[in-house]
Each structure stands twice: as C-alpha cells, then as structure tokens.
Amino acid sequence: MQIDLGGIHRVRKRLARGDIKTYYYAWRGGPRINVDIRDQKAFAAEFHRLTCFQAPERDASTISHIISLYCAAADYTGLSKKTKEGYDTALVRIKAKFGTMPIEALEEKGARSIIRQWRDDDLSGSPRSADLTMAVFTKVLNFAKDEELILRNPLDALTKLSSGTRKDIIWSDDQMALFAAVGPTHLVRAMILAKWTGQRQADLLKLTWLAYDGEYIRLQQGKAGRGKAGKRVKILVSAELRATLETIRDEQKARAEHPDPRKRKALPATILTTENGVPWKSGFKASWGAAVKDTARRSGETFGVTFHDFRGTFITLAYRAGVAIKDIAEASGHDEKECERVIRQHYLASGADEVIQKLESAGSYAAKSGEL
Template sequence: MRVELKGLHKTSKKLADGTKRDYYYAWKNGPRIKAEYGTSAFYDEFRRLTKEKKSPDSNSFQSIITLYKRTDLQQRKPSTRRSYLQYIKLIEEEFGDMSIAAIEETGSRAVFLDWRSEMADRPRTADLAWSVLQKIMAFGVHTEKLKRNPCVKAGRLAETGTRREKIWLPADISKLREKASQQITDALTLALWTGQRQGDLLRLQWSSYDGMRIRLKQAKTGRHVIVLVSGELRATLERLKKLNDERKVPALTILTNSHGKTWTSDGFRTSWGKAVEAAKVSGLTFHDLRGTFITRARRAGASIEDIAEASGHSIVDVRSILETHYLAGDATAGDAVILKLEGKTS
C-alpha cells in the first residue's frame, strides 16, 4: 500500500544503459531518500528526515548546514542561492548525519577530499561543490559551532587535472598496510582486486560472493558487474567469512568495523582518513584505487574491454587512465614493438 507523503519530491534520470531511474527527496532541494520506494524503510527514512528538517541534531553537521541556509545563504543573490542549493543538497546527502566531533578530528580532511575525488570526472562540479562545503565550514567556525575548517586550501581540480592522474604505487600500499587496522587493510584488498567504488564495497553483502566470483550492482550507474576473485582476495574473504560465522549476530556485509558491525559511511571515511594520515600517504584517496586497479590489470595483460567490464568504467575512461599511467609509466611497454621491427629488418 502506498502512503501519500506531503512534500515528497520526485525526479527521474535516464541512465547510460537507457533505463530510467526515479529518485525521491524528503522535500524539494532536500536530502535524497536512499531506501527503496514503497517499503517501510522508505517511510521511516522520510519521517526521520522531515523531523530533522524542523530540529536537526545539534551535534550533527546538518545543524550547521540548516543554520547556514536560514541565515548566511539568505543574504546572497537569488541566483547564487539557487546555485548553492544544488551543491548543498549533495553535501547534506553525504555528510548531513556526520557528527561535529568527527569533522573536528584529525583525518577528516581526507574524508572530504575523497568525496570530492568521486566527482573528478566533472572537475568544475567538484570544485563548486567543494567551494560551497568550504563556505559552510567557515560559517561553522565563524559561529563557533566548529573549532576548525578542514576544507581550506585544496586547489582546483579544473586547473590541476582529474583523479585519472593519481594511482597508488606499491610503496603507498605497503605503507598503508603497515599502519592501518585489519579492517582498513581488508577494505584496501577488496578495492585493489575489484576496482569498485567505496560505497558499493561497504554495502557489498555475503550473498554477492559465491566462493569464486563477486556479483554486484553499482549504485551510481546501475551497472551489473562480475569480478573473478583472485587468490589473495579469496584468502581474505574466507578469513572474514569464518570470523563472521563465529559471531553471535553475523553481519550481512563483507566489510565490518572493529565491532563486527556494518560500516557507516561516516565511520569508514573517518577511519580511512586517520589511517592514510598515519601512513603519511599524501595526495591519494580511496577513489584512486579504481584507477590503480585498471593500471595493475593492464600490466597483467588484461584487455581494455575486459577491464571496463570488470570495473564498471567506460572504455573511454579506461583508455584515458592507461594513457596516463600504463603507456607513459611502463619503461618496457614499447619493447615488443622494437623487437618486432628488429626481427623484420634483420
């Protein structure tokens, strides 16, 4: 039975495969409802969001965002307000429930940089979204709701290039493994061997793993991906499965925190940011593991088409990443050409 929800806002978007997807928001320009439409979880989330609209948790970033919209934003030109609201909506969806304490902790900057990097294929959008986020943070500091602004002086993606230029080198991976917790290194291993987005990996359930392959549907694109599990990843998954089976209340998801519970996006990003900082790895984000997967796969002999199929990237994006790293960075990549020419002329 469908219940009429006052203020519910619906939009539709045509995906790359031609299908149409509907998106629901608690109100126009409000946060997106992530639960499936028509389910009890959907109605519960709608009620929670509309309740928070009236009185958001004073310990959450949403309280600062709400105050910003009611005060500072209203002093700007109507066209500026309209422009800002589309980016504020993105920020609310991603960080609205993030605690103020988590923002103030060391390592939170990496969390926000990782979010920006997920929009690197749209550098102008990423820069504008970051600019608005930075202004809200500054407002929080100005009103003494925040002790610091973790989003200052980050440069512009539109000027410096996209994340395609960034990959994790073996030394970076080794440093993180050495300093990070087992839960973080397990997530690192899963990302390195699947090339999937952080959100998709955090949601990945045991039902998606059959002992040989991982099957998932990407939340961002709706694309179905099948990845053959490598020996190293299988060893990690089997260890995690055994550990999960021994728990009184097994988790549905493959990746869990130190308490054996499904990671929240906020919790994982904070822990990841701290681990990266402790390992002294700079300029790299979780999202950059996608390009790293592509580069490693190509060096191992995989075709561009197969890499695109496994990672969920477009063939154009795979080629772009490889042109930056594989073709330019491998000193032996052109050896076969010279050897063939030498054979023909000798």
C-alpha cells in the same frame, strides 16, 4: 562566519547569571537557528533549510525565489542526505551573494562574467569547493530554465578551476605492501577488496555476503557519474581476495557463536565491518586517513593517495596482467575511454623505455638507422 549569511537576525540577551548570549534567527521574526554557530557547516545548512522551506516569499522576482523553488522540487528533494550537505553549503553561498539579484538580470549581457568573477575573486582559494558551488549554481539555473523562468543559463559550459579527476593517481605496489604490513587488519581487508574489484568506497561498505557466491562478486553500483545510473558488474574473485573473504566469514561466524555472551556479536550482513565487527555506518574515511597517515609516519614514505584511488589502481593492475580494456571496463564500471586514459597515464607511457630497448636488441633497426 566564513560564509556570509545574508538576512540573518542576531539578538543579544543577558542571561540570569550575567553572561551575554547571542541568538540567531533565520530572519527578523523568523525561527531560531538551534545549531552552534561554531560548527559553521551545520549552522549554514540549517540556515539554508529554514530560509528555503519556511521563509515567506519576499520577492518572487529574485534569485532567492528560484532557489526556494529548486529546494522544493524533486531535483533537490530526491538527492541523498550526504549530497544535500554539499549542495546546502553551496546554496548558502549563492543566496548570500546573489539572492537579491533580479531574475531578469540573468538574461543580460555580462551576467556570466559577474558570476565568474565572484568565483575567481572569492572562491578560488579552494578550487574544488569553487567548482562544486558553480556546479550547484548551474543546476539551479538549469532548473529555472526548465521552469521557463529564464531563457538561457549564463553558466552553461563554464570551465572548472580544479584539475578534476583523481583517476590519474594510483597506489604503487610498494605503498600497498607497506599498508598491508602495518595497517589495521580490518582496513587492510578493505584495501584488498578495493584492489581486486575497483569499486567505490560506498559500494564496498554496503557489499553484502549475498553478492559473493564463492567465485564471483556481483553488485549494482550506486552511481556511475553525472546523470548516469550505476552499472551491474560481475567480478571474478582472485585467490588472494577469496582467502581474505573466507577468513572474514569464518571470523564473523566465530564471533556470532562465541561461548561468552558478552563477546558475542550478531552476524553482520556486510562483508566489511569496523574493528568491533559491526557494519560501517560512518567514520570510514577518517579511520582510513588516520591509518594511512600512521603508515607513512612509521615507514618514512610519502603516500598522497586516497581509498578512492584504488579504482585507477585496479584498472592499471588489470591491464598489466593482460586483461583487455573492454573487460576492465565491464568489471570496473568505467567506460572504455576512461579506462584507456588511465592506462595511458600509468602503463603505456612508462612502456616507451621497453619499446626502445626491444628495438635496440633487435639489431636491425640500429643498423638501418646508421645507414641513413
């Protein structure tokens, strides 16, 4: 195991046919972990679930106790299943390393340095994973502070290892054209929807026909960043997107009314569907990644972009078309400062050449500068 699951109990047994099998228990005398240990992520998550919710309290003065309380509180139970998966991996790491650490030690000078050093020494190989672990640890300690178990959080304002946002990465016109030419039709349509709306993957996959009235798309975003509720956005549908939506609608209707019952599909509520014409439940990220990889192989081009990067792409394309930053923010769900930063990175910075060219063509600037 890459993750040290402290306290786990192993029992080796000889089966009737003579093979040796190892069984894993959450703790000595505790429940068996009925997950294949080769699936490290699932195994660690199940270990975490059992120890957080079912393990008897051994010592209420340790960080393990704080984690148990956190996992039983709404701060954790209210998270989505997908979010919990990432949190569980981090919590297993934290508990394995600091589970036996006394709570009072968090108040002592040097606690922050010890935790940060662990991050730098053991987790720095994957900066984004390290940052997630520290973010979860910070949440757990903030919970402890709110519960008055500690007076201060030693991880407050801890700097990140990773460079952070992907808003500085966008799809180029050539990349989008290449994918449109050779990508699977159902994924090309997802690209067009993302390019013209700037919305998150999760929101687009859940987008229903009720959100489209023939002129606008209106939706409630699922989230808008740390501690913020998702915004309601209203987006004017472009001619390209409208044509795509009408084609999708016609195909879905034709499939639902197919004369051959064996080829008939129920009319989906969502706009985007799988290749088989059913709403996405899982697998979009893998399908998208495989399609982009195939496009790169066939074209000989390097992509290095993800589906999420269409958010920054939308902002840049909108500004290039002359849309005001305030209106871009309203449509995308970003705040104006975020939009301006993306625009400066990809549009305004490249506009410096045009400034010099216009000054030179004016003539007067060149003449005046020569007089100096």
